[in-house]
Structure formats: structure tokens, C-alpha cells
Amino acid sequence: MTETKKFVVTRFDPDEDETPRQQSYEVPVQPDWKVLDGLNYIKDEIDGTLSHRWSCRMAVCGSCGMMVNGKPTLTCKDRLSNYGDTLEVAPLSNFPVVRDLVIEMDGFMEKFQSVKPWIITAKEKAVEEGTNRQSPEELEHFKQFSMCINCMLCYSACPVVGNEPEFIGPAAIALGHRYNMDSRDEGARERNEVFRGEGTVFSCSYANECSEVCPKNVDPAAAVNQAKINAVLDWATSFVVPRQGQGGK
Amino acid sequence: MSRAAHPHAMQPHRPGSTRTAPPQMPPQFPSQGRYLSYSLFGATGILYLMAGFVALRAVRALGEGPEAWAALQAQFAHPLYVAFHALSLLAVLFVGVRFFRLFPKAQPAKIGPAKPPPRPVIHAMLYVVWIAVSGGLALVLAGGIF
Numbered sequence: 001m002t003e004t005k006k007f008v009v010t011r012f013d014p015d016e017d018e019t020p021r022q023q024s025y026e027v028p029v030q031p032d033w034k035v036l037d038g039l040n041y042i043k044d045e046i047d048g049t050l051s052h053r054w055s056c057r058m059a060v061c062g063s064c065g066m067m068v069n070g071k072p073t074l075t076c077k078d079r080l081s082n083y084g085d086t087l088e089v090a091p092l093s094n095f096p097v098v099r100d101l102v103i104e105m106d107g108f109m110e111k112f113q114s115v116k117p118w119i120i121t122a123k124e125k126a127v128e129e130g131t132n133r134q135s136p137e138e139l140e141h142f143k144q145f146s147m148c149i150n151c152m153l154c155y156s157a158c159p160v161v162g163n164e165p166e167f168i169g170p171a172a173i174a175l176g177h178r179y180n181m182d183s184r185d186e187g188a189r190e191r192n193e194v195f196r197g198e199g200t201v202f203s204c205s206y207a208n209e210c211s212e213v214c215p216k217n218v219d220p221a222a223a224v225n226q227a228k229i230n231a232v233l234d235w236a237t238s239f240v241v242p243r244q245g246q247g248g249k
Numbered sequence: 250m251s252r253a254a255h256p257h258a259m260q261p262h263r264p265g266s267t268r269t270a271p272p273q274m275p276p277q278f279p280s281q282g283r284y285l286s287y288s289l290f291g292a293t294g295i296l297y298l299m300a301g302f303v304a305l306r307a308v309r310a311l312g313e314g315p316e317a318w319a320a321l322q323a324q325f326a327h328p329l330y331v332a333f334h335a336l337s338l339l340a341v342l343f344v345g346v347r348f349f350r351l352f353p354k355a356q357p358a359k360i361g362p363a364k365p366p367p368r369p370v371i372h373a374m375l376y377v378v379w380i381a382v383s384g385g386l387a388l389v390l391a392g393g394i395f
Contacts, residue, residue: 014268070276093276096269104269141358159287162274181358206351207287225355233360 002028005080007038009050010090012097020097022088023047035075036064039089039101052101059215062151065092066101072153074215092156108152111168115176115194120187132184142181145174145223147216154210154220166199170210170220173201177223180230192234201228290347293340300337349375 007027012020025046027038036054043050054064059077066075067090069083080087095103125132154170155161161169176195180188195201201224210220279288310321324330352375353368365371388394 012270014270017270020270067276070282072275090273090276093274094272096272098267098269104267157275159275159278159284162272162278165272205287205291206355207284208351209283209287212283219354221351222354225351226357229355229357233357 002030004085005029005038005083006086007042008086008088009039009042009101010088010097011050011100012091014099020091029080031081033080035066035068035073035078035080035083035087035089038080039075050101051099060149062149065151065153065156066090067093067156072156072213074151074153077215092152094156094158094162095152103152105152107165108155108169111172112150112175114168115172115179116187116191117172117175117179119179119182119185120190121184122186134183138183141183142178145178145181145218145220148174148178148214148218148220149216151215153213153215157209157213159207159209160203160205164199164203167203168200170204170224173204173227174218174220174223177227177230180227188230189234192231195227195231196235201225201231204228286347290344293344296333296337296340299333303333345379349379 005027007025008022009025010020011017011023025042027041027046029038029041034057036057039050039052040054043052052064052066054076055061056063057076059074062074064075065072067073067088068075068078069088070090072092075089089101091097091101091103095105095108098104148171150171152171158167158170160167173195176191179185180191204221204224206221206225208221210224211218211222214220275284278284307321310317325334349372353365353371356365356371358364366374385394
């Protein structure tokens with residue numbers, strides 16, 4: 001049986017609107033639909049001018065994060081049956097809005113790059129030397145933090161991101177911490193220097209909202225606060241343990 | 250037959266970067282839902298600031314002699330001071346419990362070869378230390394030791 005739900009969607013056209021406005025749509029929904037299905041119905045059948053990002057529809061690409069009834073949500077994962085007759089859909093908080101439900105991501109990408117999210121080694125290994133081996137126990141140290149899909153829900157939920165735009169944010173720190181914990185990496189020293197700088201791990205006041213909204217159970221709050229301790233330990237040990245080479249795990 | 254692609258289709262209407270709507274804070278911030286706990290946590294800082302001034306006042310009274318100290322003690326019996334200290338105690342308990350709830354997962358996955366114990370064990374250790382230190386302080390204040 002088809003049910004009808006009212007979607008109250010935030011709209012913003014940079015060429016026409018001074019500020020975002022709301023527009024309502026009556027959508028006939030199927031019982032198994034997700035929020036994204038409702039938005040796609042609006043786009044396909046009611047109002048082709050609506051803009052929103054989506055791709056994989058299986059909670060992997062991280063494109064379709066939006067505010068649904070005030071909460072950051074991955075709309076391809078969130079069932080419409082979780083909501084009543086009316087739901088409000090808005091672009092992610094704490095981000096500039098390009099159009100309708102589409103946010104500006106440039107600042108987010110710059111923050112990501114700042115933590116050097118790649119394996120750093122003092123000396124590159126020759127192909128003939130074989131692969132870098134890693135035990136399951138070593139993988140377990142960081143596996144959780146490598147599950148991030150860059151959906152930006154944690155940035156939208158974090159009150160520190162909203163109050164301090166320069167804060168590099170939960171996902172970027174979790175990613176940097178993920179590489180610091182990787183047994184194949186030798187760049188912890190470089191990343192810890194980044195982490196000890198302005199607007200990084202010590203800006204976090206542990207609201208824990210990032211972990212509450214993460215659709216992949218990454219627990220960025222744990223990463224940020226583990227990174228705090230590691231950054232301090234790294235600073236303290238630098239006085240007694242000589243550092244050599246480019247990396248310095 | 251499809252039309253030829255328009256060469257300017259992807260260009261913004263105005264030169265330069267696209268105009269954007271400014272970022273908005275989450276609609277529930279600061280007083281609704283889970284943000285309330287975070288806001289209350291931040292607000293306890295005001296009480297700690299005031300408690301700091303009270304402590305400075307107490308130190309000054311101590312320096313001025315027994316009469317000043319006795320006068321300050323008498324002032325502390327005023328209902329406003331009692332309410333302030335009761336509120337401060339609640340704030341300390343709130344921050345302590347919040348900190349203890351979040352503390353275990355903030356531990357490093359390992360330091361050298363050593364791994365932290367399971368989270369329930371860390372929780373239990375924190376509360377045991379807290380109760381022991383509070384008991385020790387209560388003994389000192391009651392004149393049981395020192």
C-alpha cells in the first residue's frame with residue numbers, strides 16, 4: 001500500500017535566493033524506501049530543479065549525507081519508516097551551501113590533505129623486496145578508523161567545527177591517526193607535529209557527537225583523543241629518544 | 250539524435266567562485282538533544298571561575314588573620330553561598346561522570362607492547378581511585394588525619 005509523506009526540503013538557488021528557503025512536496029512512498037528514494041522521486045517526478053548528491057545507494061560512497069529532522073544522516077541508509085508523516089531535509093550543517101542540498105566541500109578536502117593521509121616511509125621499498133606484510137593484530141589497531149567513507153556527517157554534528165571553522169575536524173584526525181597506527185607507516189612524527197598545531201586535536205572538547213552520528217561506527221572521538229595522547233607522548237619522548245631519518249614512528 | 254554539448258554548460262553564471270549560503274550550526278545546538286549535555290559541560294566553567302575567586306578570597310582571609318577567617322566562615326553559612334557550593338559540587342560530579350564515561354575509549358591502542366585493559370576495567374579503576382581520593386580528602390577536612 002502506498003503511503004504519502006510530506007518532504008519539507010531546504011532550497012537555495014545562488015542566482016535567485018538571498019537566503020535558503022523551504023519547499024514542501026507530497027511524496028507517495030513505498031514501505032521499503034529510504035530517505036534518498038523519496039528525494040529521487042521528487043527530482044524525477046515532481047521537481048527536476050532539486051539538486052542533491054548521491055551515488056552508490058549502499059552506504060559506501062558517502063555522498064548523500066544530509067540533515068533529516070535536524071540530525072546528520074546518510075539518506076541512502078535511513079529508512080523513511082523511521083519518520084512520521086512529515087520530514088525536514090536540509091543540507092549538512094557547518095558547511096556552506098552551493099545549491100539546495102549540495103554543500104561546498106573544498107575546505108573539507110584541504111583539511112584532509114593537511115594530515116598527510118598516505119603511508120610515509122623513510123626509504124621507498126623496491127618492488128623486488130616484496131610486499132609490506134602486516135599481521136591481523138597490527139591491522140586491528142587501526143582497522144576501525146579506516147572504515148570512514150568521508151560522508152562528513154561528523155563535521156556536521158561537531159559543535160567545535162561550527163564554532164571554530166579552522167578546526168580540521170573528526171574525520172581528518174581519525175584518518176591521520178589511522179596512518180599513525182599503521183605498522184607500515186613511518187610518518188607519525190610529521191603528523192604529530194600537525195596534530196600539535198592550532199585548530200587540531202586539542203581544539204576538540206569531546207562532545208562525542210561525531211561518534212554518535214557516524215554511519216560506519218568509526219568512533220572518530222576515540223581517534224581524536226587517542227591522537228591527543230600520542231601527540232603528547234611523541235613530544236615528550238622527542239627529548240630523550242634521538243630521531244633519525246624522514247619518518248620516525 | 251542528441252544535440253551537441255553546449256560548451257558553456259558547466260560554467261557558473263557569474264565569473265569567479267559560486268556564491269554560497271553561509272554555514273548553519275546544527276538546529277539542535279546548543280540547548281536541545283545531546284547538545285544540551287555538551288553545553289552544560291561548557292557552562293560549568295563559569296562555576297569554576299567563580300569558585301576560583303572564592304578560593305582567592307579564602308586565601309586572603311587566611312593571610313589577614315583568625316578574625317577575617319572566622320568572618321568568612323560565617324559568610325559561607327549564608328544560603329547563597331551554600332547554594333553556590335552545592336551547585337559547584339553537582340557540576341564537579343557531572344564533569345567527573347562525563348569524563349569517566351568517555352575516558353576509556355580515548356586510551357591509546359597501545360604504548361609500546363602494552364595494551365590498555367578492557368573498558369569496564371578502566372571504568373572500575375577510575376571510580377575506585379575517585380572514591381579513594383574523595384575519602385582521603387574527606388578525612389583530611391574532618392581532621393581525621395594531619
